[in-house]
Amino acid sequence: MFASIRKYTLLSTVVLLTALIGCRKDPVITTDGQVTAEAGFRIPQGWPAPHYSFAENPLKSTVIQLGKRLFNDPTLSRDSTISCGSCHQPAAAFSQADHVLSHGVAGRLGVRNTPGLFNMAWHPSLMWDGGANNLETQILAPLQNHVEMDLMAQEALDRIAATPDYRQAFRTVYGTDEITLSRTLKAIAQFMAILISDDSKWDQVQSGKAQFTQTEAAGEQVFQQRCATCHQPPLFTDFSFRNNGLMPGATNDSGRMLITREQNDQYRFKVPSLRNLSFTPPYFHDGRAPTLDAVLQHYSTAVQSQHSANTDPILQGGVPLSGSDKANLKAFLITLNDSSFATNPRFR
Numbered sequence: 001m002f003a004s005i006r007k008y009t010l011l012s013t014v015v016l017l018t019a020l021i022g023c024r025k026d027p028v029i030t031t032d033g034q035v036t037a038e039a040g041f042r043i044p045q046g047w048p049a050p051h052y053s054f055a056e057n058p059l060k061s062t063v064i065q066l067g068k069r070l071f072n073d074p075t076l077s078r079d080s081t082i083s084c085g086s087c088h089q090p091a092a093a094f095s096q097a098d099h100v101l102s103h104g105v106a107g108r109l110g111v112r113n114t115p116g117l118f119n120m121a122w123h124p125s126l127m128w129d130g131g132a133n134n135l136e137t138q139i140l141a142p143l144q145n146h147v148e149m150d151l152m153a154q155e156a157l158d159r160i161a162a163t164p165d166y167r168q169a170f171r172t173v174y175g176t177d178e179i180t181l182s183r184t185l186k187a188i189a190q191f192m193a194i195l196i197s198d199d200s201k202w203d204q205v206q207s208g209k210a211q212f213t214q215t216e217a218a219g220e221q222v223f224q225q226r227c228a229t230c231h232q233p234p235l236f237t238d239f240s241f242r243n244n245g246l247m248p249g250a251t252n253d254s255g256r257m258l259i260t261r262e263q264n265d266q267y268r269f270k271v272p273s274l275r276n277l278s279f280t281p282p283y284f285h286d287g288r289a290p291t292l293d294a295v296l297q298h299y300s301t302a303v304q305s306q307h308s309a310n311t312d313p314i315l316q317g318g319v320p321l322s323g324s325d326k327a328n329l330k331a332f333l334i335t336l337n338d339s340s341f342a343t344n345p346r347f348r
Helices: 011-020 033-039 061-071 140-144 153-161 164-174 181-193 201-206 214-226 292-302 323-334
Strands: none
Touching: 061 164, 061 181, 140 153, 153 164, 153 181, 164 181, 214 323, 292 323
């Protein structure tokens, strides 16, 4: 879903939905403790407030269940074969375990790797290029994209409305069986918002429930010195867009520049979270790195500082990593895996 392969911006879509949904600059959580507890959403200790505002989309377990059903419904694609869940699989931390690049209807091949979906309520922008800034508006990108689900929003609504079970579900959730774009997007957004991953070994160490091994502790030191500028705990991303020195791939994806049309944004992509790496290979925006070893090898020896004027300054010349640094860092990165998230029956 987030692996949009478009060569166009979402400007018109966002403008259209701004009046319909509203995108707040300053997020506010207005759900009270009782509703939040019912819905299963919580802010982990020590985390910042979410970016996504629940002010106009109060969390309810019934809305979440409707959103989960819509998220996994393949009829919301042109040929009724692809759902959001087809590319975002729970066991793969909601990434796509069986493809390097995203696959859509009729076997159409995208140009980007499908990233995992977790902790999305904290993201100020979404997708590799930041083409959406709201969980609700983002959903329209894969839904309507020719290579992904290839279904216009109105037709999707018509298909939902033609299903008696959906009409009953909307009546239960919203009080009437009126099926609108706003209600549909808000329901899916609620399901994505509760996909919280915060029970890795790293989290347990922070809460005093576990301890790092000597190798993991050494790896944490390497991480703090070489990686934490971009991959800031506890979310392990700073949400910025950076050129990490990869040579342009076969698709010559321009990244953030496709959205901003600014030359300085060429080959810049959103810094991904480092959580759940063991569940989400391959790596980088185009899936070119099959293993963590390949990722570390890139940063230590293969950063291309000359192919692009905007390779990130902190990566100029690469990241010096010895053999022991790599081994220790890899051990630390594995502590960011959250197996309870990948196996949570509530998300399946």
